[in-house]
Amino acid sequence: MSAIVSHRLHLPGTSPVHRVPAEVKIVCAVVAVFAVVATPREMFWPFAVYAAGVIVAWRSARIGLRWIAPRLLIELPFVVLAILLPFAAGEPRTTVLGLSLSTTGLYAAWGIIAKGTIGVAISLTVAATTSIRELPGGLSRLHVPAMIVVIVVLMLRYVDVIADEAARMRLARISRGDDPRTIRQIGATARGVGNLFLRSYERGERVHLAMLSRGFTGVITEYGAEPATPRQWVLGIVPAVAAICVCACALVVR
Structure with missing residues (x-):
């Protein structure tokens, strides 16, 4: 059963990202996603930094674009909704390629697409580098x-x-x-x-x-996984700290 899930969500490997304990990756992903969501949508450069960080993580974990791209399509319904916002929102309006679009709607669409895509990418990175067997112990x-x-x-x-x-x-x-x-x-x-x-x-x-x-008592076995060491916590949480710094800079210079 787990082989089916591993084939679709988990990408087996021995990269440094794969070796990070599950609890560290979960905390890092949650903190990074909150930082992305808190970033003002009017600022464009922070999202470029976030995207670059995700790409670096993909390279470190040896996750190819051909593997990750089809799985990113899960956010397609939200992208369709975002595309409609510039036409449906109200004043003020601006002209883009001869079309009268709402400025507020454009920013809202950009925020949904940028934050949604980066959030999904972070989640897929964790899923690709964390097997089902590691999750119970990490959680x-x-x-x-x-x-x-x-x-x-x-x-x-x-x-x-x-x-x-x-x-x-x-x-x-x-x-x-x-x-x-x-x-x-x-x-x-x-x-x-x-x-x-x-x-x-x-x-x-x-x-x-x-x-x-078979004796199930309501607790799933951890399969002997070792807790993360302080060194692993310090190194594994670096991407989340970097995301917080980028978000803070964007809020300051806003």
Whole structure:
């Protein structure tokens, strides 16, 4: 099961970024994302610095653009929304390529695209360099409640199982002469979604019973991972400190 998730989200490797303990990467990512979000959207140069830092992390972790680019498409719905904002927002307005666009909408669209893209890129970097086996220990050492750790880990393990189940159901419909792309099949599509929900619920019940029968007590095993040393904390948190400094500079010179 974990091999499926590793294939889609985790990129195995032995780079310095891969060797950083999971709890350090999680804290670093959260702090960096907060710094990106707090950066004024009217400032452009901080986002270029953030993007350069992400690219450096990709190079250090040996993450290729061909691997990361398709996974960045998860933010596409938000990009579409951002593109519509300059047309929908109000005054003041400016003319760009002959189009009358809202200045406030342009800044809002830029903020959504820039902050969203960098945030997703940071999250994917952590996912690419942190295996599922490392997550329980990292979250537990950060004193995250055990129930939340269980929910997160099981969600990551089985989201791909559900996606594969949906793909098999779609293939079965097509093999029986159905075309799920037509609007006439909206009823069949809705029933398929309901059927997928029921199958997922039943699978969850079976998995839970199987876990209980094997002695599950509500805590996921850490697989013997060692806590991060002070040196690893100091070195691993450097990107987050740099992001805070960039954000602070942008707020000062704003």
